[in-house]
Amino acid sequence: MRILILGGDGFCGWPTSLHLSARGHDVVIVDNLARRSADLELEAESLTPIRPLGERRAAWKELTGRDVGFARIDVAQDYDELRDLLAELRPEAIVHFAEQRAAPYSMKSPRHKRYTIDNNVNATHNLLAALVEVELDAHVVHLGTMGVYGYGGGMQIPEGYLRVQVDASDGSQVEQEILYPANPGSVYHLTKTMDQLAFAFYNKNDGIRVTDLHQGIVWGTQTHETRIDERLINRFDYDGDYGTVLNRFLMQAAIGYPLTVHGTGGQTRAFIHIQDTVRCIELAIESPPAPDERVQIFNQMTEVHRVIDLAEIVSRLTGADIDLVDNPRKEASENDLVVVNRSLLDLGLDPITLEEDLLREVSEIAVRYKDRCDLDKIPARSQWVRHKPEPARKLATGADEPVPAPA
Ligand code: NAD
Ligand code: USQ
Helix, strand or coil: CEEEEECCCCCCHHHHHHHHHHCCCEEEEECCCHHHHHHHHHCCCCCCCCCCHHHHHHHHHHHHCCCEEEECCCCCCCHHHHHHHHHHHCCCEEEECCCCCCHHHHCCCHHHHHHHHHHHHHHHHHHHHHHHHCCCCCEEEEEEEHHHHCCCCCCEECCCEEEEEEECCCCCEEEEEEECCCCCCCHHHHHHHHHHHHHHHHHHHHCCEEEEEEECEEECCCCCCCCCCHHHCCCCCCCCCCCCHHHHHHHHHHHCCCEEEECCCECEEEEEEHHHHHHHHHHHHHCCCCCCCCCEEEEECCEEEEHHHHHHHHHHHHCCCEEEECECCCCCCECCCEECCHHHHHCCCCCCCHHHHHHHHHHHHHHCCHHHCCHHHCCCCCCCCCCCCECCECCCCCCCCECCCCC
């Protein structure tokens, strides 16, 4: 299959490109290298020594004989180039990762908020408008987020649609399935809820076939393909803006930095290993929606954990201390989270669990590259609101006295 990977130089995009290339698909990456520019802006590099994209592609060609194409296009700005590429390649599937994906980055300043909205909303809309213009019936596989639903609220979170009963004008009850009510927790998450509406509209109006993968927090670094040679290594973000919670804890444990649990650590989130991410995308590509089918939504996650429990698991495995720090975000200090994830399991996903792979991740990545860590980049400094952050406190029943903030 001819597959275009928008955002194929990123953390999820690069291993996905290699995974699909290894399976015999013809892969072309589109990327504007914005993520590498953000590294320069933030003066924070991937813990792993990622190579320039040209070197990555040359190494893959040398090792496997397979080409991965590349077009440097800003999907949000360079509409004509994107449209012309679609018209020329006529891909059968398009995987869309090309968005600014960090919630803390999206909340840093008005400039970062506006950039995230401009970039993400335009990228998605440009893709949809261009597909219509060139009359291309490609299957769009988009990486959305579990954060579109908010987290929990006592209900089981369904795969995208909620069955509701509403009063009809004649007093009877009408049953309908609607998009699950959007409840974003950051400007970044807000853009993903806007993407959902764009997909629903273009699907209804133009019959664009879309699978929206509502993904949880991705952990881990390597996949079978990125492990083959160090030149193919995947990125690993640990800084306060782009680092996600479990990977941050693993790196912090490796360098003896107390694990930075925000607030109580009672926040419950969904997780998935990077190897399962690439497998899910392959499964989604193989199961496109039928023509005229509504947007297909899968919850792409395999496990649910509280932040404090993750810290305790990592602490048990490594001896790391845990530090309850003031929470820079505005989010519920505790939540439940029950998620339906049947679709991808039914398609054949066999999940990697935290228990199986956590130690390998610590030794293979965090310990191996710990000397590349810049300690100054670890604290999360992006604040959701201007007033004082929620103070850290212990979660244990009857022991929720405030804990002094670390000096
Ligand atoms: P990333 O920042 O590592 O990769 C995104 C890639 O897209 C980068 O290479 C970047 O340069 C490129 N890009 C951004 N804007 C672009 C534009 N306008 N034109 C062309 N290229 C552009 O992020 P990631 O972690 O790989 O995430 C990929 C997707 O998956 C995102 O949409 C994100 O929202 C989603 N997602 C990620 C996670 C996670 O934990 N990493 C979890 C759930 C969902
Ligand atoms: N957290 C800590 N300590 C840290 C970092 C984070 O306690 O050092 C907490 C946060 O306060 C939050 C939780 O951990 O409660 C998750 O934070 P995160 O940075 O790991 O994840 P998040 O900001 O939600 O974003 C990540 C990806 C995003 C994706 C999302 C999936 O960056 O692209 O959409 O996970 S989800 O969380 O399911 O919406």
